[in-house]
Amino acid sequence: MSIHDDPNIDKPNNAEPNDDTPNGDKSRSLPDNPFAGLTRAAADSEDSDERWMEEALRLARLAELAGEVPIGAVVVSEGRYVIDTDADGRPLDRRIVDRRIIGRGHNQVVSLSDPCAHAEIQALRDAGRTLGNYRLNGCQLFVTLEPCAMCAGAIVHARIARLVFGARDPKAGAVGSIMEILNHPHLNHRIRIAEGVLAGRCMDILQSFFRQRRD
Numbered sequence: 139m140s141i142h143d144d145p146n147i148d149k150p151n152n153a154e155p156n157d158d159t160p161n162g163d164k165s166r167s168l169p170d171n172p173f174a175g176l177t178r179a180a181a182d183s184e185d186s187d188e189r190w191m192e193e194a195l196r197l198a199r200l201a202e203l204a205g206e207v208p209i210g211a212v213v214v215s216e217g218r219y220v221i222d223t224d225a226d227g228r229p230l231d232r233r234i235v236d237r238r239i240i241g242r243g244h245n246q247v248v249s250l251s252d253p254c255a256h257a258e259i260q261a262l263r264d265a266g267r268t269l270g271n272y273r274l275n276g277c278q279l280f281v282t283l284e285p286c287a288m289c290a291g292a293i294v295h296a297r298i299a300r301l302v303f304g305a306r307d308p309k310a311g312a313v314g315s316i317m318e319i320l321n322h323p324h325l326n327h328r329i330r331i332a333e334g335v336l337a338g339r340c341m342d343i344l345q346s347f348f349r350q351r352r353d
């Protein structure tokens with residue numbers, strides 16, 4: 139089965155609000171949602187995948203300034219649902235609030251002399267410190283480049299609920315490009331995946347970095 143057939147993988151450029159469409163995956167994550175019959179709420183109106191990826195890109199630029207391959211990542215907290223009601227107390231809408239960045243990271247393998255200091259690992263460690271927990275249940279990870287095998291493994295260990303990445307990595311990507319670690323049939327943890335968010339800019343910053351290194 140190719141990555142494009144995987145029901146766990148959102149189609150490219152699927153912003154978070156679209157997850158709540160009837161064919162999206164949000165219904166599975168909210169099995170007891172009493173508002174399923176309502177018109178789709180502005181559940182994620184206050185944020186979007188692009189918003190979080192912008193911060194990951196900002197971190198990638200920090201890596202670039204330090205002479206590191208420019209890759210950035212953020213971990214976003216689960217947030218919580220609030221329910222809007224009418225004057226009679228009937229539910230009208232639900233919204234997610236308090237979603238925020240709890241972990242940031244950028245590639246630092248050279249500066250730290252650490253082969254594990256990929257952007258995702260740094261962001262996961264930062265988020266773990268923020269929550270005081272190595273499990274990041276319900277959290278989302280945004281990263282500018284498709285994770286490698288090491289980072290995909292760490293994402294499973296952290297129990298990240300959703301991964302969003304920008305550009306594909308045809309040489310080392312472990313989310314479909316050269317292998318598929320996430321949602322492996324022998325692993326219990328299921329994770330939702332979206333790709334292609336700000337992919338052009340995520341790829342541009344990498345390509346210009348390597349172009350300058352060659353010149």
Ligand SMILES: [Zn+2]
Binds near residue numbers: 257288290
């Ligand atoms: Zn990695």
